[in-house]
Amino acid sequence: MTPAGRRAAAALRVLFLALVAVFVLLPLAVVVVSSFSVDETGGGWPSGFTLRWFQRALDHEPFRVGLLYSLEVAGVATVISLVFGTMAAYAIARHRFPGRELLRSVFVMPLSLPRVVAGFCLFVLYASLFPAAYGTVGGIAFAHCLLLMPFVVAVVGAALAGLDPALEEAARDLGSSAGRAFWHVTLPQIRWALLAAGIFAFITSFDEVDTSVFLMPADTTTLPVAMFLRLEQQQDPTVTAMSSILIAGSLLLAAAAAVAARRTGGALGGVGATAGARTTGPEGSAEGEPTP
Amino acid sequence: MSDRAIAVRSLSKSFGRKDVLNDIELTVRAGEFFSLLGPSGCGKSTALRIIAGLERPDRGRVLLGGADVTGTPPHRRPTNLVFQQGALFPHMTVFDNVAYGLRARRTGRAEITRRVAEILDVVGMSEFAGRAPSTLSGGQRQRIAIARALVGRPDVLLLDEPLSALDLGLQLRMRRELRRLQRQTGTTFVCVTHNQSEAMEVSDRIAVMNDGRVEQIGTAEELYRAPVSRFVAGFIGENNLFDTAPDPGSPGRSRADGLTFPVPGGGSPLVAVRPEFIRVVEPSDEGAIGGAVVRSVGFLGARIRIVLETSTGREVLADTDAHSSTVTVGAAVGVAVDPAHLTVVPADGRAVRSEGAAG
Amino acid sequence: MTRETPAPALTKEGRGRTRERRVAYALVAPGAAYLVLIFLSIVLLLVSYSFRTEQTSRLIAPFDTGTWAEALSNPYNLAVLWTTLRVGALVTLLTVVLAYPIAWCLLRVRRWWVAGLLMFVIFSPILVSVVVRSYGWMLLLGHGGLLGGVLRGWLYHEPGVILALVHVELPFAVFPLLASLRNLPPGVLEAAADLGAPPLRRLRTVLLPLTASGIVASAQLVFALTVSAFATPSLLGGGRVTVLAQSVYQNIQQLRWPLAAAQALLLLAIALAVLALFNRLSRYADVRHRSPEGGDSR
Numbered sequence: 001m002t003p004a005g006r007r008a009a010a011a012l013r014v015l016f017l018a019l020v021a022v023f024v025l026l027p028l029a030v031v032v033v034s035s036f037s038v039d040e041t042g043g044g045w046p047s048g049f050t051l052r053w054f055q056r057a058l059d060h061e062p063f064r065v066g067l068l069y070s071l072e073v074a075g076v077a078t079v080i081s082l083v084f085g086t087m088a089a090y091a092i093a094r095h096r097f098p099g100r101e102l103l104r105s106v107f108v109m110p111l112s113l114p115r116v117v118a119g120f121c122l123f124v125l126y127a128s129l130f131p132a133a134y135g136t137v138g139g140i141a142f143a144h145c146l147l148l149m150p151f152v153v154a155v156v157g158a159a160l161a162g163l164d165p166a167l168e169e170a171a172r173d174l175g176s177s178a179g180r181a182f183w184h185v186t187l188p189q190i191r192w193a194l195l196a197a198g199i200f201a202f203i204t205s206f207d208e209v210d211t212s213v214f215l216m217p218a219d220t221t222t223l224p225v226a227m228f229l230r231l232e233q234q235q236d237p238t239v240t241a242m243s244s245i246l247i248a249g250s251l252l253l254a255a256a257a258a259v260a261a262r263r264t265g266g267a268l269g270g271v272g273a274t275a276g277a278r279t280t281g282p283e284g285s286a287e288g289e290p291t292p
Numbered sequence: 293m294s295d296r297a298i299a300v301r302s303l304s305k306s307f308g309r310k311d312v313l314n315d316i317e318l319t320v321r322a323g324e325f326f327s328l329l330g331p332s333g334c335g336k337s338t339a340l341r342i343i344a345g346l347e348r349p350d351r352g353r354v355l356l357g358g359a360d361v362t363g364t365p366p367h368r369r370p371t372n373l374v375f376q377q378g379a380l381f382p383h384m385t386v387f388d389n390v391a392y393g394l395r396a397r398r399t400g401r402a403e404i405t406r407r408v409a410e411i412l413d414v415v416g417m418s419e420f421a422g423r424a425p426s427t428l429s430g431g432q433r434q435r436i437a438i439a440r441a442l443v444g445r446p447d448v449l450l451l452d453e454p455l456s457a458l459d460l461g462l463q464l465r466m467r468r469e470l471r472r473l474q475r476q477t478g479t480t481f482v483c484v485t486h487n488q489s490e491a492m493e494v495s496d497r498i499a500v501m502n503d504g505r506v507e508q509i510g511t512a513e514e515l516y517r518a519p520v521s522r523f524v525a526g527f528i529g530e531n532n533l534f535d536t537a538p539d540p541g542s543p544g545r546s547r548a549d550g551l552t553f554p555v556p557g558g559g560s561p562l563v564a565v566r567p568e569f570i571r572v573v574e575p576s577d578e579g580a581i582g583g584a585v586v587r588s589v590g591f592l593g594a595r596i597r598i599v600l601e602t603s604t605g606r607e608v609l610a611d612t613d614a615h616s617s618t619v620t621v622g623a624a625v626g627v628a629v630d631p632a633h634l635t636v637v638p639a640d641g642r643a644v645r646s647e648g649a650a651g
Numbered sequence: 652m653t654r655e656t657p658a659p660a661l662t663k664e665g666r667g668r669t670r671e672r673r674v675a676y677a678l679v680a681p682g683a684a685y686l687v688l689i690f691l692s693i694v695l696l697l698v699s700y701s702f703r704t705e706q707t708s709r710l711i712a713p714f715d716t717g718t719w720a721e722a723l724s725n726p727y728n729l730a731v732l733w734t735t736l737r738v739g740a741l742v743t744l745l746t747v748v749l750a751y752p753i754a755w756c757l758l759r760v761r762r763w764w765v766a767g768l769l770m771f772v773i774f775s776p777i778l779v780s781v782v783v784r785s786y787g788w789m790l791l792l793g794h795g796g797l798l799g800g801v802l803r804g805w806l807y808h809e810p811g812v813i814l815a816l817v818h819v820e821l822p823f824a825v826f827p828l829l830a831s832l833r834n835l836p837p838g839v840l841e842a843a844a845d846l847g848a849p850p851l852r853r854l855r856t857v858l859l860p861l862t863a864s865g866i867v868a869s870a871q872l873v874f875a876l877t878v879s880a881f882a883t884p885s886l887l888g889g890g891r892v893t894v895l896a897q898s899v900y901q902n903i904q905q906l907r908w909p910l911a912a913a914q915a916l917l918l919l920a921i922a923l924a925v926l927a928l929f930n931r932l933s934r935y936a937d938v939r940h941r942s943p944e945g946g947d948s949r
Contacts, residue, residue: 013756027787088682095675114879116896166379174393207780254775
């Protein structure tokens with residue numbers, strides 16, 4: 001190809017990617033802009049700006065309760081799935097035992113389970129056997145672990161696979177018990193993977209609708225469910241303001257996770273890896289530099 | 293400590309269906325440099341890891357200083373291991389790496405500082421205490437790995453292919469270094485290697501392993517001069533091996549590949565002759581045990597390597613003094629062997645169970 | 652050490668291994684027990700509920716195939732099933748066709764910070780709530796919205812649902828394609844060009860076959876996520892477009908748990924069938940292109 005042709009091709013690629021970026025960002029941008037708009041119906045260019053909707057969103061009882069509710073659920077679910085997911089990932093990565101391969105696939109299986117099915121199933125489970133769990137932080141966090149666990153096992157498992165098992169053996173050989181060796185040697189090296197997995201798990205749980213919607217009464221719900229239920233009725237500037245807050249929070253955490261991902265060599269890759277765990281493996285880092 | 297630093301008794305281990313160790317017997321004396329030598333996959337590393345406590349045997353016992361430690365976890369054993377690639381903790385400085393074992397054993401702070409400084413001095417790495425392992429060269433990393441394992445003053449230092457990751461020149465220097473460290477500290481060293489010249493240079497005694505078994509235990513010289521099995525005869529140094537059959541014409545002689553060997557007792561033994569003990573003579577020489585044709589002549593410095601081919605097409609290696617040889621390629625020559633340097637390898641060389649047999 | 656296992660003949664036989672296994676099982680036990688409980692309850696509860704007709708939360712009820720008959724023959728339920736599959740197929744097709752050039756171009760961005768920024772732009776929406784993203788499309792397509800004029804009538808109809816779903820699933824489609832394009836053996840495209848193949852022929856004969864496994868993975872992921880999507884079709888469909896996931900939810904609201912159970916099982920069956928189908932496809936794709944995977948290199 002001639003240099004001019006090559007430059008033209010490069011320009012076309014940039015133009016295409018710019019259009020894609022607009023497509024990806026437009027729905028988010030319109031939410032953010034509308035949340036500052038004085039107009040009751042958003043979506044167009046605002047005729048004036050105000051912070052009124054933010055005030056109103058934070059005063060709106062279901063949103064305030066829902067925000068706290070969501071934070072509690074996400075916190076509990078993240079901690080549980082990090083602890084048990086890391087334990088399982090460690091056993092699968094480091095121990096030889098019969099049924100290991102089977103367990104490896106058991107832990108990614110929930111990815112193939114439609115969230116609505118999981119929600120309905122847990123709803124029936126609670127309704128038939130544990131009525132007390134319905135609509136509680138514990139009951140919803142318990143359900144969310146189903147979505148978070150495969151993710152933690154995949155990301156932490158990938159980090160452990162990249163670690164030389166001799167390091168932990170060296171620590172044990174030098175006088176540390178197996179537990180202390182894990183704590184002193186393995187944990188510090190997978191901390192970025194744990195952080196990335198934790199952030200993604202937290203956001204996933206915090207944003208969850210499809211499963212959660214089955215597990216709580218419509219009057220007290222987590223924040224995204226409250227927003228969903230309200231949007232089913234009507235469009236509303238307070239939802240717009242709340243959405244802006246969520247976008248800001250998500251992007252902040254996404255940036256943090258991207259930094260953590262860089263340290264581990266690709267935890268955003270881990271997102272895709274989890275999502276695509278049953279097909280392609282975690283190959284390379286989504287945040288890495290492009291190969292020329 | 294008893295005179296026996298390590299005793300390994302009828303040790304067996306398998307991974308899945310593969311038998312990695314098959315009824316191993318070893319005794320390592322206190323203060324000696326002992327090597328486990330064998331090709332990759334012969335089970336030598338597994339044996340070392342079992343002694344360290346990192347693997348558990350399926351059967352058999354490990355005794356350290358007379359005490360049975362078979363069920364003892366690695367952190368309660370008086371052994372320390374130098375890993376193949378060093379296995380330095382990448383998130384700790386050199387000092388913290390070396391101090392790790394002392395801290396794990398709750399040594400006092402002042403004592404840690406003193407002993408780390410001391411051992412870093414011994415391995416010549418004092419000025420690197422504050423560095424991160426990733427900034428060190430391969431040889432430096434290995435020195436730190438050795439220092440980390442030695443600082444706790446283990447009864448036995450175990451080394452798993454400690455030099456294999458280094459380039460050749462560095463390997464040669466580190467061999468002398470290892471030997472010096474062993475003498476200086478008086479620690480029992482058990483070193484796993486697949487490199488026979490390394491094992492022969494540094495070790496007091498060597499156990500040759502093959503296919504999960506110990507073939508022979510002895511000094512380098514014993515292994516070289518009196519191999520007890522076909523494997524050892526072929527693995528240690530270069531050798532010409534002949535599967536002989538009795539010579540029907542003359543009792544007390546056996547034949548193979550057109551050559552006739554004086555074998556006391558006759559029969560069909562495996563006969564081994566080192567290249568340096570094969571002489572190239574005139575075809576008519578009365579000491580000749582057969583004829584051959586010179587295929588190639590290579591100059592090796594002090595010696596000349598002559599490749600001969602017997603009438604059956606068998607290659608025979610012969611080394612001669614570079615200053616006295618005048619063979620030409622294609623010439624028909626006679627092959628002569630000094631009967632004193634002809635080794636008859638026992639038919640069942642594997643049955644080296646008793647320690648006294650070789651050591 | 653720990654408890655002595657009775658092994659009379661060979662006292663030391665396999666003791667180490669048994670202990671290691673015990674530790675490993677103890678570590679995986681909580682997570683595995685949890686997953687097994689959920690899987691079991693899916694099989695037992697959902698199946699049990701789908702074979703009854705009366706609304707009850709008791710575990711035991713008379714066996715009845717009436718619910719299944721309704722789920723599979725009632726025209727409305729069949730329409731829901733058909734909509735689910737149609738939307739799934741269209742979204743998958745559109746998303747993969749859009750994602751392929753995106754992945755291709757992303758790998759050709761020279762400046763690392765531009766590439767990093769674009770990656771962030773494309774992947775970070777995964778972290779923004781689906782409700783928020785769908786709401787963004789409601790605003791855009793709504794009356795007075797930025798696109799409300801051009802795309803009139805898309806909101807609360809199938810095109811709007813499809814558009815929003817493409818937006819939601821796009822990052823998931825890009826990821827496997829990026830991985831697959833990165834694994835392309837270096838030089839093959841230059842070699843094809845050198846041998847005289849024009850661009851379209853290079854695409855058809857070299858690029859697509861060599862990245863077939865990535866395309867299959869991408870399509871599998873998007874289809875699986877789309878057929879089970881709930882919030883986006885609910886919000887952008889506005890009650891006029893109903894897919895299986897919504898129907899399950901609505902049937903619970905209307906206290907028709909048995910029908911919800913049957914439809915949940917249908918949804919699960921579609922998800923698993925898609926998984927199996929695409930796994931088979933990817934095996935076929937892999938025959939033509941075995942990507943060199945190292946396995947664990949210990």
